[in-house]
Amino acid sequence: xxxxxxxxxxxxxxxxxxxxxxxxxxxxxxxxxxxxxxxxxxxxxxxxxxxxxxxxxxxxxxxxxxxxxxxxxxxxxxxxxxxxxxxxxxxxxxxxxxxxxxxxxxxxxxxxxxxxxxxxxxxxxxxxxxxxxxxxxx
Numbered sequence: 001x002x003x004x005x006x007x008x009x010x011x012x013x014x015x016x017x018x019x020x021x022x023x024x025x026x027x028x029x030x031x032x033x034x035x036x037x038x039x040x041x042x043x044x045x046x047x048x049x050x051x052x053x054x055x056x057x058x059x060x061x062x063x064x065x066x067x068x069x070x071x072x073x074x075x076x077x078x079x080x081x082x083x084x085x086x087x088x089x090x091x092x093x094x095x096x097x098x099x100x101x102x103x104x105x106x107x108x109x110x111x112x113x114x115x116x117x118x119x120x121x122x123x124x125x126x127x128x129x130x131x132x133x134x135x136x137x138x
Contacts, residue, residue: 007038018052029056029068036071046076057085063092067106070113079119086110 001010014031021027032052035045049072057065066089073082090110093103113119 002034005039007034007040007043010034011038011043025056025059028052029065032056032072033068036068036075044075046072050076050078061088063089063096063098063106066092067109070109074113074119077118077120079113079117082119083110083113086113 001007001013011031011034014027014034017024017027018031029052032049035043035049036053038044050069053065053069053072057069066085070082070086070089073079073085086106086109090103090106093106098106
């Protein structure tokens with residue numbers, strides 16, 4: 001659905017999947033990412049995204065989950081918190097041996113959160129340049 005640009009349908013499908021199995025971290029992560037970075041602002045819900053992303057990150061603090069939490073915080077205009085979490089993502093990518101291009105991408109997003117107001121995530125950049133709301137691999 002995302003690849004076809006059918007973001008509203010993707011939100012509905014992810015909401016249904018999350019309602020059916022709230023413990024599914026992959027679904028919660030994908031939903032949080034979409035609610036934080038959907039190309040259509042009408043589909044975004046920063047606070048809901050923060051709630052989902054925080055739970056996923058708490059359960060499994062990966063670089064991808066930190067990035068999604070930072071996106072959600074930025075969507076909620078919580079710029080300082082977004083920058084702090086994105087900094088953790090950059091550090092995790094650096095110490096985890098991520099490709100230099102990935103670490104650089106995460107760093108550009110960090111700079112954006114630190115310097116832009118509002119600090120909403122730069123959609124294409126946050127998605128790795130392809131699909132705006134596609135979650136990175138877990």
